[in-house]
Amino acid sequence: MTRQYRPKNRYAVRRKASGGASGRWLGTLLWIAFAFLAAWLVWVMWGSDGKGVLGEAAYRIMNGAFGHAAYLFPFLILYGLAKVLRNSKGGGSYGIFTLSAGVLLCTAAFASEFSLLKTHVFTDSALYGGAVGDFLSDIFRRIFGAVGAGLLGLALLAAGVQTLFEIPWASLFNGALDYIKEDFHTWLSARAEMKAKAKEAKERQGIAIRRADANPSEAVQPGQEKPRELEIRRGDGLQAKAEAAPKTAKKTAKEAAKPEEQPVPAPQTSKVIEIASKIKPKSAAEKEADTPAEKEQAAEPQPPREYVLPSTTLLAEPPQNSKSLGPTETEIKEAAAKLEQTLKSFDIDAEVTGVSPGPVVTRYELRPKPGVKVSSVVALSNDIALAMKARGIRVEAPIPGKDAIGFEIPNDEPAMVVLREILEHPSFTQKRGHLTVALGRHAEGAPATANLEKMPHLLVAGATNSGKSICLQTIIMSLLFRNKPDQVKFLMIDPKRLELTFYDGIPHLYDPKCECGDVSVVTNPKEAVKSLQALVRVMEKRYMMFELAKVKNIESYNKWAVENGHTPAFYIVVVIDELADLMMQTRASVEDSIQRLAQMARAVGIHLVLSTQRPSVDVITGVIKANLPSRIALQVASKMDSKVILDSSGAESLLGKGDMLYLAIDAQKPSRIQGAYVSEDEIQRTADFLRQQGGPQYETQLAPEKTDDSPDGLGASPEEMIQALTLITERRRVSQDLLKAHFGSSARATNLLSLLETKGFISKPEGSNRWDIAFDKIEHQLSVLESEKLLKTAMGDEE
Known part of the structure; x- marks a missing residue:
């Protein structure tokens, strides 16, 4: 008969169970204590008043020990506690120990880095690492040097972050490396494709050149080539391709366009000459004889003769050099090639697609290849000006309505525009x-x-x-x-x-x-x-x-x-x-x-x-x-x-x-x-x-009358002036609000107030906001206005 095993102490299992419960109870108490400590430290470090004696002491201790890194201390504790709470395995003393180690590592690393930065980089800043930071940075600097101390501080910070946040550094590094590799392979494939296209275009160009050498009559002109078409737009509306039209064709086009540019100046010119000949300067005897007639003629409201617009023959003709706007086509081609070559030296692929010669500047339209940033081209304006030997270059990026960048380069010989x-x-x-x-x-x-x-x-x-x-x-x-x-x-x-x-x-x-x-x-x-x-x-x-x-x-x-x-x-x-x-x-x-x-x-x-x-x-x-x-x-x-x-x-x-x-x-x-x-x-x-056709003539109905005795010299009628003066006499005061309330218009009140001040009825002494009123002058003016009103009424009745 086999003998069953019994423990020596029958209460061993019971003690084991009670030991596990007491461990969980202790872990809960520690978590609550740390949570209270973290919340209290947040208030102590970031609060303003009401910290208490212990809080003030804790603030001084934390700030003196860790400096500015102490402000991160309570937040790190709160994060660690939240993480322990989420982690089912972290409820015991092991989780609290991990939390404490991570918080201390992060805080010490931050304090050390702050002290190093204050010592070597930001010497005038307010960074402060406290006693712990100064102590650690001094030891690290003596052993490893300034750079080594900084790297060691970063290593400690990484260890603390790893402890608190459990960041998989290896996975992050591998992911970043894979991303870089993918971008590098994409760039290599795009570059190989661009090289292949450039080689193919070069081969096509070589074939075209060989064909041109073999049969010049059937050669394709450069300006007519589809892959590269340099369009030159002249100011008169004619468009030409580089080396596409002979000079005789240009002359014919210009001669054909001349009659359209000058529609009908001839009849007006003859009329102007006829009038100018009729109104030649007269002698002194003729002036004396014609003085009464001229005065009578000047008194008439309108001149008897018809007004004639001046002719453009009174103006100077444009200089000969202004007819050929901008540089020649050969100079344009050379400048376009030089512009492309300058950009290519800065690893920017672009081509000149059009040129607009002007009287003072010539605008080259540059189309960058896909992937080229506009800002990188604009930033080279000074370098391009140096390469083109220009006084200055203005960049228009982009040209409105076009997929091109405009480079406005001054001409060597500017033409005058009259x-x-x-x-x-x-x-x-x-x-x-x-x-x-x-x-x-x-x-x-x-x-x-x-x-x-x-x-x-x-x-x-x-x-x-x-x-x-x-x-x-x-x-x-x-x-x-x-x-x-x-x-x-x-x-x-x-x-x-x-x-x-x-x-x-x-x-x-x-x-x-x-x-x-x-x-x-x-x-x-x-x-x-x-x-x-x-x-x-x-x-x-x-x-x-x-x-x-x-x-x-x-x-x-x-x-x-x-x-x-x-x-x-x-x-x-x-x-x-x-x-x-x-x-x-x-x-x-x-x-x-x-x-x-x-x-x-x-x-x-x-x-x-x-x-x-x-x-x-x-x-x-x-x-x-x-x-x-x-x-x-x-x-x-x-x-x-x-x-x-x-x-x-x-x-x-x-x-x-x-x-x-x-x-x-x-x-x-x-x-x-x-x-x-x-x-x-x-x-x-x-x-x-x-x-010679007459002096200024216009009706004065729209212009306000300018007479000293007229009350409407500034836009007020006699009735309005009588009402305003009567209102001032009755109220014994004047203001813009008073006039506005009576006449119902702010603009009319402003005009009347200005008129009253101009006429001397009211005045405002310096340093005062109250109007001085001349009541005697107002009463006299009221009597004059009333008399004029009665006289006009009587004359109207007689008529």
Whole structure:
């Protein structure tokens, strides 16, 4: 009979079970203790107030021991506890031990790295590793050196991260290595494919060359080859391929295009010569004999003879060298090959697909191969300028509407663009609209025109001697050659008294604050403010006229006026030659008037053309700039000035002498234009011809009357003035709110308040916000107005 085994102590199994339960209970208590410790340390390290005595002591100890690494200590503990909680095997003391080791390793490694960085890299920074960090970094640095100490710290950090996060470093490294290998093999295959294609293209080119040598009559011209077609677009609209057409064909095409470019100038020229011969200067005896007749004729409202537009024969013909725009085809081919070779030296594969020769620059259209970044090509602009021996290169990346990058390279011999060739071109003569202006030629050589009605206002800015004044003269002359005085009039403001005084006395001149017999170019800044303020009131009166006619713009009103027997309204173009001079003396008044005109005047036919040679934010303010969407930037001194004008750089790299960037209202990027040139002699001849046909003539209905005794000199009727003065007498006070509440209009209240101050009825002492009222003068004026009103009523009854 076998003997069964029994343990010596019957309670052994029971003690074993009770030991496992007590271990789990101890692990739970340790987890709770660590969780409390971590949460409390988060508050101690990151909290502001209410830490307690123990918390303050713990903060000092942790910060002194580990420095900035102590801020990571509680978060590492929290993460480790969460991981222990998720791990079913980590509930005992082994999990807590792993957690503690990982937290200490990470914290010590961070502290050591902070101390090393503070010592060797960021010496002026606030990095601090505490006593532990300084101790470890000092030992590591003495044993392994500075670099070895840094690497050892990173190794300890990796060990701590491995302990806490269990990151499979080997798997990560193998995955990254596989990814790099895959990309490398893809690059090798793509490179082999590109080499094969290049070899095939080279073989095809060799076959074509051999065929050409064998039979020259059947040879394929380079410009006609499909894989590589270099298209040269001339400014006159003709397109040619490199070495594709003989020179005789070009001459024939030019001769065929000449009659189309000059439609019908001959009849107008003969009429101009006939009028000019009739109005030759007279002798002194003839002037004395004709003085009474001339005075009577000047007193008539309209000149008896028909107005004749000036002919382009008053302008100088373009120079002979300007007819051949840009370099020759041989030079173009050489430059294109050099450009490709320069890019290839920087490992950039690209080809020139088109060339647009212009008067000053030639634009080469470069198409990069797939995989080439546009930014890498743009970054080489200075290197390309060095290789091409150019003064400067402007890069347009990409060209709008094309899959190419434009390189604008200056020509060795720039051609002059004169105003006459643009005015005679069909692109200008065939355009509709009264306010079409000639600007010059685009970078590719095509004529550049714009419509001031669509702009609707224009800002011209550039440094001294950049061509700003010539640009203004070109715009004015374009309108003078296109419009009669009853179609377009100019309010010209020239504080410098240099550029616009040529036009004194021409029939197109206009000033809303004075009669047509007294109008001239405004040169006084204070008078300029009055003219602009009067123009604002003209704008308001035109809106009232349009409201009565039930139309919304000047085109519709003119149609309505013709159908109903009324006088059509003329366009008003305000030209200010130097805005900076006005802003320096009368900033607030000028800015307010320009703002109102720019916001509202387009519909009533009033357009602004402002220019300045000081493109700074105190001249081109945000209020003015926001209401001038169309802008022309000529050469400026810095990128900051260019950004003030165009909101982008580019104008600082222009060549000067009319080289400009034109940003239209509907364009995303500015276009490069070489401005047309017009000389002082041409301007003088044209102005003399216009003056010989009569002086300024316009009806003063739209212009406010300018008399000292008239109460409506600033836009108020006698009834309104009587009401305003009576209201002030009754209330014994005056304010804009009071007038606005009575008349129901803020603009009318503002005008009346300005009128009352101008007439001396009210005044505001310096340092006070209260109006001083001259009641005696008001009562006298009321009696005068009442008498005038009674007199007008009596005269009306008699009639």
